[in-house]
C-alpha cells in the first residue's frame with residue numbers, strides 16, 4: 765500500500781515538474797521577441813549594448829538557439845519508454861544532443877559567463893556550470909561508445925539536470941519576487957544554487973537507493 769502511494773506521489777511530482785518546465789520554457793521562448801532584433805531596453809539586454817559589438821553577440825545567439833534544443837532533446841532522450849521502444853531514434857538524437865551541447869550550449873554559456881551582469885560570483889557559477897555540462901556530455905558519449913550503458917545513463921542524467929538549471933534559475937527568481945527578496949546576493953547565489961542543489965540532491969538520492977539495495981536481508985528462518 766505504502767509502495768503504491770509512493771509511486772503515485774512520484775508520478776504527480778514528475779508531472780508537476782514537467783508541466784512547470786514546459787511553461788517556463790515557453791516563457792523563455794516568448795521573451796525572444798526582445799532579441800530578434802535586439803532590444804537594449806529589454807530586461808536581459810539592458811546595458812549590454814557595448815558587449816554586443818564583440819563575440820558576445822555570436823555567443824548569445826548561439827546560446828539562445830542551442831539551449832532550448834538541448835533541453836527538448838534531453839527530455840526526449842531521458843525517457844525510458846522512448847529509449848526502449850525506439851533505440852535507433854535514441855542513438856540519432858543522442859549524437860545531435862552531444863554536438864548541440866559541446867559545440868553550442870557549453871562554449872557559448874562559458875563565453876557569456878565572462879560577462880555575467882551581476883559580477884564575478886555569478887560569472888564563476890555559470891562558468892563552472894558550462895564546464896560541468898560539457899564534461900558530463902563528453903563522459904556520457906565516451907561511455908556510450910564503450911558500451912558502458914550504466915555509466916552512460918548516469919552521466920547523461922547529470923547532464924540533463926545541469927541543462928535544467930536554465931529552468932530552476934528562473935524558478936528561484938520567481939520565488940525571490942514572490943517573497944520580496946531584493947539582496948544583491950540573490951542572483952549570484954541563484955547562479956550556483958540552480959545547478960548545485962539539483963545535482964547534489966540527485967547524487968544523494970542515488971547514493972541512498974544504492975545503499976538500500978546493498979543492505980543484507982536478514983531472515984528469521
Ligand code: HEM
Pocket residue numbers: 792795808827828830831832834835869870872873874876877878879880881882890891893894895897926927928929930
Ligand atoms: C547548462 C549550461 C548553461 C550555461 C552554462 C548557461 C549560461 C548562461 C549565461 C552565462 C547567461 C547570461 C547570464 C547573465 O549574463 O546574467 C545565459 C543566458 C541565457 N540562457 Fe543559458 N546557460 C545554460 C543553459 C541554458 C539552456 C538549457 C537554455 C534553454 C532555455 C538557456 C537559455 C538562456 C537564455 C534564453 C539566456 C538569455 C537570458 C534570458 O532571456 O533570460 N541556457 N546562460
